[in-house]
Amino acid sequence: MKQYEVVMGLEVHVELATQSKLFCSCSAKFGAAANEHVCPACAGMPGMPAVLNKRAVELGIAAALVTNSEITPVMTFDKKNYFYPDLPTGYQITQINAPICRNGRLEIETGAGKKTITLKQIHIEEDAGKLVHDARTGTTLVDFNRTSVPLIEIVSNPDFRTAEEVVAYLEKLRSLLSFAGVSDCKMQEGSMRCDVNISVREAGSGVLGTRTEIKNMNSLKAIAAAIAFEAQRHIDALETGRETLVQETRRWDDALGESFSMREKENATDYRYFPNPEILPVRLDGAWIEQIRSALPEPAREKFLRMTGELGLPEVDSRIITGSKNLSDIFDRTLASYGNPREVVNWIIVELLAIAKGDNKGEDDVSVDCVKFAKLIELVDGKTINRSVGKKILQKILQDGVDPEAYVAENNLGLVSDTGLIDRAVQTVLSENEKSAAEVRGGNEKAVGFLMGKLMKSLGGKADPKLVNERLRYWLTGGGL
């Protein structure tokens, strides 16, 4: 039985988190109705020169820095020419001769241990529009909202050998780039897309096999499935000779679980690349790069180390928070208003995420007014209200944006911590529930819960359970007699 080695290289397209497009001032935001974010330039009409977006360059530099890449001192742009309805000008402005950076590297970790993945280059380019097939009319509909949205394309060397490595790399890229503010890297929204170049060879061979490119995988799961399918297709072809492998681009169909060849014509296009004279060379000088480097937000790994080290937080919790840029931001902003890291982390992970789940939101979509959230945590931690009241108020903050202090005051939810009041309640409940009281004295802990329930209810649910429990046990054991 021959042993085969699967060799893969990745091309990852990431949409940059700019307000406007790469060469015009149209909004780059996701989700608008068709052709709402379009102007004559990105609709292919003549007369508007391309003017480069400064923030796109800055985010490109940030991406170069977090991938340890060598930044090109003077970068230029080129035209890639072909005809397709999602390309209104008939050319894509991209970088061929002098991309923003080269030779980056990043470290991934899989079950097999640590590995360094090297990058060939990163270049800045325009995104294309979106095509929608309309079954009713049998035509294709074109939306230019996404046309000219700034992208970086991250091209790796063929360093990957397993799907697990590919997934680890994509998760690492997502962490690095989202924490650096470069992109929100949401595969489901298309702000991060991955094409896989794959070939198979006999183990030990120094020569690469025929390479195919697979596109159209919209999730990490689909990428893993596509790699498994395509690798097997290559192996079958090599073993049986029933199919001949051809260097081509193939489309992954997730529903059918298969890859399909795209038309030969697409594979044979001469793109007639040439330098774009409209966009003058961009000097990326040391001072500008240093300015961007010093303004980079804290990366996930550093934040994890600081949370577990300096802040003394548990690893599990720290991993959850640093697994999402959104959660990290909520953590930072909330902690800035109330400086108790343990409580803040606890409230985010236990309470906030639970509520978000109920609303079908994940770590990346949940949002909360962090100042109000911090205030709420402070009220509970300071024993002004109890936790179960706090949970309800959190719901109110998320739904109606209530101010927690005002809400507590208006609804008289303040924690009952008057010992005298609690003692009177305890005595009333004990005298009304002698049977249960006797059971507790006899060693039945379950009855404590029953009595506690009665007590909390009689105190309007606003008492500190810890204190109530203390007073209950005090009186059950004779009350200081």
Next chain:
Amino acid sequence: MTQPYEAMAKLDLPEDERRELKLRAELFLKMCSPLANADTEGAEPLVSVLDFNSVLREDTAGQMLAREALLTNAPEQYDGYFQVPKTLD
């Protein structure tokens, strides 16, 4: 001889134009022959005659045109989209 380049330019010339094009292409290539003999080693490409670097645009978004204005010129449109024959992928 010019056919692959016609296809690249998405053109399909009638016979008389194609004959004329072929003649003009031959003239064009002949006119280019001094360049073939020229020694351009060591000269960097001059893409723009402007010798300075790019001035970049601030990242602010604006709406230049309403969708209706944009679609006014569209030869075929449907429900806010531009419309073309079905593409194959």
Next chain:
Amino acid sequence: MVYLDDSILQAGKIASAGSKMLRNFAAPFDAEVVTRLNEPCERAVLGEFGLEPPKSLPDGVLLCNDVFGHVRTVVAERGLCSLRPTYGTVSRYGLIPTACSMDQIGVVCRTPAEGFSLLARIAGHDEKDGAMFPDARYSYEKPAQAPRLHREALPYADLVEPVFHILAYAEISGNLSRYDGVKFGYRAENYKTLEELYTKTRTEAFGFETKLAAVMGCLALSQDHYAALYDKALRARRLIRDSLRFDLYDVLVLPVESRLPVLAGLPSLTFRGVQLAAGVKNEGALLAAWEALS
């Protein structure tokens, strides 16, 4: 009356650039030069994308983008002046592009003074065009000294024609790709597939010279020819440009047909059978030379 080349946009008016492809294209905004002129203008249809001679010239001052020089040739015959400013001094915002590295709006006028006076109103930096000098305005003052004229042949003179054509055709072919019948402009009537839509639209709506430019441009940029044609032409352009010695002379006296000023982005003044070119941003020297030669 100021006339505008039909490739300069005025909001709501047809800008056809002389082509059937754009005969129904209503421009969505005003060109920067139109905004700065701030007066009513008429429109004049010239050759398709500047690739053919104009059938006629209007009777008044004309703003136009004359890359191939067909307007300049007619101007010289008619005893008019054609004044083309330094590349990068007049905004291309609202100009239908042909060869981006050479496109520049100039003036056809009766006297240079008339032309300079108009240029002074429209020239100057515009942030909406990324390939411009930073100067906010230009005054086109005549220099104090008399200009030194240079009439002798220049080095690399035999390379100017091939380099100009290769670069101009290549860039124009890239800028013609947007005309595909999808978003605006002409659309063929009989097509079944996307491929037919593109090919029929472009074949039917472009004139011969435009089709020639597109095809020659694709040839020059193709994998087979890029190194020998396009890349070499870019390098030769540097040799040509660097061979100019505006430290030794102020004004070149050239034939009307010469493509050197357009290729090198120099300001030029054409009249009565001669073309004068000056150094970058030295338009004043042209006025002085014109006076000396008239």
